Amino acid sequence: xxxxxxxxxxxxxxxxxxxxxxxxxxxxxxxxxxxxxxxxxxxxxxxxxxxxxxxxxxxxxxxxxxxxxxxxxxxxxxxxxxxxxxxxxxxxxxxxxxxxxxxxxxxxxxxxxxxxxxxxxxxxxxxxxxxxxxxxxxxxxxxxxxxxxxxxxxxxxxxxxxxxxxxxxxxxxxxxxxxxxxxxxxxxxxxxxxxxxxxxxxxxxxxxxxxxxxxxxxxxxxxxxxxxxxxxxxxxxxxxxxxxxxxxxxxxxxxxxxxxxxxxxxxxxxxxxxxxxxxxxxxxxxxxxxxxxxxxxxxxxxxxxxxxxxxxxxxxxxxxxxxxxxxxxxxxxxxxxxxxxxxxxxxxxxxxxxxxxxxxxxxxxxxxxxxxxxxxxxxxxxxxxxxxxxxxxxxxxxxxxxxxxxxxxxxxxxxxxxxxxxxxxxxxxxxxxxxxxxxxxxxxxxxxxxxxxxxxxxxxxxxxxxxxxxxxxxxxxxxxxxxxxxxxxxxxxxxxxxxxxxxxxxxxxxxxxxxxxxxxxxxxxxxxxxx
Amino acid sequence: xxxxxxxxxxxxxxxxxxxxxxxxxxxxxxxxxxxxxxxxxxxxxxxxxxxxxxxxxxxxxxxxxxxxxxxxxxxxxxxxxxxxxxxxxxxxxxxxxxxxxxxxxxxxxxxx
Numbered sequence: 001x002x003x004x005x006x007x008x009x010x011x012x013x014x015x016x017x018x019x020x021x022x023x024x025x026x027x028x029x030x031x032x033x034x035x036x037x038x039x040x041x042x043x044x045x046x047x048x049x050x051x052x053x054x055x056x057x058x059x060x061x062x063x064x065x066x067x068x069x070x071x072x073x074x075x076x077x078x079x080x081x082x083x084x085x086x087x088x089x090x091x092x093x094x095x096x097x098x099x100x101x102x103x104x105x106x107x108x109x110x111x112x113x114x115x116x117x118x119x120x121x122x123x124x125x126x127x128x129x130x131x132x133x134x135x136x137x138x139x140x141x142x143x144x145x146x147x148x149x150x151x152x153x154x155x156x157x158x159x160x161x162x163x164x165x166x167x168x169x170x171x172x173x174x175x176x177x178x179x180x181x182x183x184x185x186x187x188x189x190x191x192x193x194x195x196x197x198x199x200x201x202x203x204x205x206x207x208x209x210x211x212x213x214x215x216x217x218x219x220x221x222x223x224x225x226x227x228x229x230x231x232x233x234x235x236x237x238x239x240x241x242x243x244x245x246x247x248x249x250x251x252x253x254x255x256x257x258x259x260x261x262x263x264x265x266x267x268x269x270x271x272x273x274x275x276x277x278x279x280x281x282x283x284x285x286x287x288x289x290x291x292x293x294x295x296x297x298x299x300x301x302x303x304x305x306x307x308x309x310x311x312x313x314x315x316x317x318x319x320x321x322x323x324x325x326x327x328x329x330x331x332x333x334x335x336x337x338x339x340x341x342x343x344x345x346x347x348x349x350x351x352x353x354x355x356x357x358x359x360x361x362x363x364x365x366x367x368x369x370x371x372x373x374x375x376x377x378x379x380x381x382x383x384x385x386x387x388x389x390x391x392x393x394x395x396x397x398x399x400x401x402x403x404x405x406x407x408x409x410x411x412x413x414x415x416x417x418x419x420x421x422x423x424x425x426x427x428x429x430x431x432x433x434x435x436x437x438x439x440x441x442x443x444x445x446x447x448x449x450x451x452x453x454x455x456x457x458x459x460x461x462x463x464x465x466x467x468x469x470x471x472x473x474x475x476x477x478x479x480x481x482x483x484x485x486x487x488x489x490x491x492x493x494x495x496x497x498x499x500x501x502x503x504x505x506x507x508x509x510x511x512x513x514x515x516x517x518x519x520x521x522x523x524x525x526x527x528x529x530x531x
Numbered sequence: 532x533x534x535x536x537x538x539x540x541x542x543x544x545x546x547x548x549x550x551x552x553x554x555x556x557x558x559x560x561x562x563x564x565x566x567x568x569x570x571x572x573x574x575x576x577x578x579x580x581x582x583x584x585x586x587x588x589x590x591x592x593x594x595x596x597x598x599x600x601x602x603x604x605x606x607x608x609x610x611x612x613x614x615x616x617x618x619x620x621x622x623x624x625x626x627x628x629x630x631x632x633x634x635x636x637x638x639x640x641x642x643x
Binding site for chain 2: 171172173174175177185186189190191192193194224227228229253254255257285287289290291292296354355357358
C-alpha cells in the first residue's frame with residue numbers, strides 16, 4: 001500500500017506560509033500522526049533542490065518518531081548531489097535517476113527480508129555508515145512499460161482541480177545551461193534520455209483522467225511538447241476524438257513551426273508557454289546556449305498568434321554577466337512579442353548545471369551561497385543568489401514585468417519612474433498585484449479551489465482510508481538486513497600474524513572493491529563539460 | 532532484395548577515427564549512435580530539432596549528399612553549434628551507396 005502524506009509545494013520556502021492555515025489545515029504534527037497510524041515500512045521522498053529543505057526537516061521528524069523505518073530520497077536533487085544527500089544522517093538511501101524499477105526491487109527485497117545493498121540506481125547506507133554506491137540502470141524504455149501515474153493519491157488532498165497535469169515525455173532535447181536537463185543528459189551519456197510515450201498510452205491515460213476527475217483543462221508539462229511531427233499528426237486526431245478538452249503546452253522558438261502549431265490547434269490547444277529567458281541575444285547565445293535571434297523569436301510568436309494560441313512568455317533575470325541594459329532588453333523584446341502574459345523568474349543556480357558551475361568559477365556565486373542552494377534555500381521567485389552589482393535591478397525588473405506586459409503604453413512612463421526607485425515594498429506590492437493579471441481565469445479557478453483543497457487536505461490527513469485489514473508482516477530489522485560478505489580463510493600458525501594478515505587482506509579487498517565501484521559508477525566526481 | 536552495407540569513417544570528438552558499417556537506408560545518426568554512442572549526441576532522437584547530431588562531412592564527400600532541406604538549415608541556425616560550409620545534421624542523412632566510405636567528424640560541443 002502506498003500513502004501520500006506530505007505535499008511540500010505550499011509553505012516553508014518562500015511561497016505561501018500562513019500560520020493560521022498551517023495550524024488548522026496541515027502541519028507537521030498532523031503529518032507525523034498520520035504516518036504513525038499508517039505504520040510505513042519505508043518513507044520515500046522525491047524532491048527538486050529548491051524544495052529540499054522542507055523534505056530534510058520532515059525526514060528528521062520522521063526519524064525521531066520512527067527511527068527504524070528507512071527513509072529514501074530521490075529526484076533530481078539526490079541525482080545531482082548524491083554525496084551530499086546521502087551524508088544527511090536521516091536518509092538511509094538515495095535514488096539516482098529514474099526510480100520506478102529501483103523502488104520495485106527495493107520493496108520486493110524488503111518484503112523477502114533480503115539485503116538491498118546492491119540495487120542498481122540506489123546508494124544505500126548500511127549500519128556501519130558505509131555507503132554502497134550502486135551502478136545506474138539504463139533508461140526505462142519504452143515508457144509504456146510503466147503503469148499510469150496514480151493521481152488518486154493527489155486527488156484526495158484536493159490537488160486536482162479543474163486543471164490536470166500530465167507528461168508525455170521524459171527529458172528534453174536541448175541543453176540550456178541553466179537547466180537540470182543539461183546535467184541529466186550528461187549523466188545518461190551514450191543513451192538518449194528523451195523518450196516519448198506512444199499516442200495510445202497518452203490517450204488511454206487521459207480517457208481515465210477525464211472519466212474520473214472531469215477536468216476543464218489539461219496541461220502538458222513536458223519541457224518541449226510535440227516536437228515530433230509524426231507523433232503530433234496521430235495525437236491530434238486521437239485527442240480531438242476521445243478527449244476534446246482545451247489544453248496548454250510548452251513550445252520553444254525552434255519548435256514553434258507552422259506545421260506543429262497547426263497540429264496543436266487542431267488537437268485543441270488554447271495556449272502555449274514559450275521560454276524567451278532573456279531579451280539579450282548575447283546572453284541567450286553565449287551564456288544560455290539558446291541561439292535564437294530576436295527576429296526568430298518574434299517570428300515564432302507571430303506564428304503562434306496566427307494560429308490563435310495565447311502566448312505565455314517566460315523570462316529569467318539575474319544571470320551572471322547580465323547588465324541592466326541586457327535586462328531591459330527583455331522588456332523591449334516583450335513589447336514586440338506582446339504576449340498574453342509575461343512570467344518572470346530569478347536565476348536559481350541549480351547544482352551541477354553548467355551555469356551554476358560557471359557562476360561559481362567566475363566569482364558570481366560564493367561557495368557559501370552555493371552550499372546554501374545545495375541545502376535547498378531560496379527559490380526562483382524570491383532569491384537572487386549571485387553577487388551582482390545590479391541586484392536591485394534584478395528584483396525590480398523581475399517583479400514588474402508581468403504588470404508591465406498588461407499596462408497600456410500610455411501608462412508605461414509611470415511604471416518606468418517606479419522602476420527608477422530603489423527596490424522596496426512598492427515593487428513587491430506590484431508583483432503581488434500582478435499575480436491575478438497573469439491569467440485571470442486560472443487565478444479565479446485556483447482561488448475557488450483553495451477552500452476545497454484545504455478542507456480535503458485536512459480531511460486526508462485526519463482520516464485513514466486505507467485497508468486496515470491489510471498486513472504485510474514486514475518488520476524492519478535493519479541490523480539483520482545487512483549483507484554478510486564471506487571472509488577469506490587463512491591458515492597461518494602465528495595468531496598475531498593472522499590478525500595482521502587478515503586485516504591486510506580485508507583492507508586490500510576493500511580497496512579493490514572501492515576501485516571497482518569507482519570504475520563502474522556513473523559519477524566520477526566533478527562533471528567535466530566537453531570542450 | 533538484401534540491403535547493402537555502407538561503410539562510414541567516423542572521427543569522434545577525441546579525434547579517433549573508426550570505420551563503422553550500417554545498412555543502406557539507415558540514417559547516419561542511427562549508425563553512429565548504434566556503433567559509437569557518443570556523449571550528448573542526437574538528444575532529440577532524430578527529430579531535427581536539437582542539432583546535437585551535427586557532423587562535418589569531408590569536403591569531397593559533401594557533394595555526394597542530397598541537398599540540404601530548409602528544416603535542417605533552420606535547426607542548425609537556431610541551435611548552439613559552430614557551423615561550417617560542410618556542416619550537416621546526421622539525422623537528416625540517409626545512407627546510400629554513393630555515400631560508401633565517406634568520412635565525417637562529429638562536431639565538438641560548445642561549453643561555457
